[in-house]
Amino acid sequence: MDAPTLIARRIAQELRDGMLVNLGIGIPTLVANYVPAGVQVFFQSENGLIGTGPVPEEGMRQGRLTDAGGRAVTALPGAATFDSAMSFGLIRGGHVDMTVLGGLEVDVTGRLANWTIPGKMVPGMGGAMDLVSGARRVVIAMQHCAKGKSKIVPRCRLPLTSVRAVDLVVTELAVIAFPDGRATLLEVAPGVAVADVLAATGAPLIVRDDVHPMPLTSEAIS
């Protein structure tokens, strides 16, 4: 199983019936493919849609129906559309139960940097700052390392997305949370030892006694 699939299947375990969920671009988008059976979630696209559905069949594209990345999508039965002011009211107002976003760096207190690499990549923050500041629960989906270097760091060197700590980081090696503002290892991926995670992590992790293997949503349903 490749890293993005593993990460998406683990994060899908966080979905609960009736949740309103915002998925970012990249690995987070894959989470929609692994919604557990019997769970109905509403996916929000911050450009103004609740009930975002899969990419349309060939020839059925509607130019006025896209996700926040500009991709053509569909609207599921029961979908709702609205303007950007309402969309971000939903986000800041605590109506979005969970957001799943990518990450460039997360520090040991759970602070996230995910929107710019000064001098290299200046895309703009889009909705990321509002999502991290406002969503009830913030889950980060990212590879554990980039170019061999840990993305979990003692202190973010890149500009922060928010001073609010994220709730959960899921990588292809581990699940990490931040109780009392301290990075804590909760789970390891199948076949991965605690020592492997610690060796790959460029910052101290608290290791709980009850570290256990990641539960994964098993089947892709599309």
Add this chain to the structure above:
Amino acid sequence: MKTIALEQAAALIPDGTSVMIGGFMGVGTPERLIDELVRRGTGGLTVIANDTAMPGVGIGKLMRAGLVRRAVVSHIGLNPETQQQMIAGKTDVDLVPQGTLIERIRAGGCGLGGVLTETGVGTVVEKGKRTITLDGTTYLVEPALRADFALVSAFLADYLGNLTYALTARNFNPVIAMAADAVIVDAEHIVPTGVIPPDHVMTPAPLVDYLVAH
């Protein structure tokens, strides 16, 4: 509300003015008005919008033609031409969190001086801004935004100027229609008054100054 030809509508907009433009990655952008501004070469514009779309699409056409002096947007990641112009110093780009941007515009259209938001506190967005602490929570003071013109893309406009929008093409459009001195609408379809039922009107007619004729 006045119905005018496309050429006349674009001619209302002088060089150096501020324009709010609807659209999200080019979806819900009044393309005909953009094309006409490019044809006329209306330059030195301050564009307030969600993003600068992609090269050659929507607001990306204004960028490519070098007509934008300043862009107040949340995202330029899909338009490398905007990034190049920013680095070259040809266009000033103010990056604003998307929720803050739309709420500043909403405030501008609703007679408010600005908004208080937690978004951006403790980040580079806070630089140069005042903060206010209320009941233990610190907020940034973000001022209201208005513009000389709003260029709105609608799905239906009736003969009076009542508007509806379609699907995710709504985005910034009804909000900017409240926040500019002159509102110019390009609608996909112009329909007889009464076709849009009262409960379905998203922008009421008195907000619309000009409807571009088909």
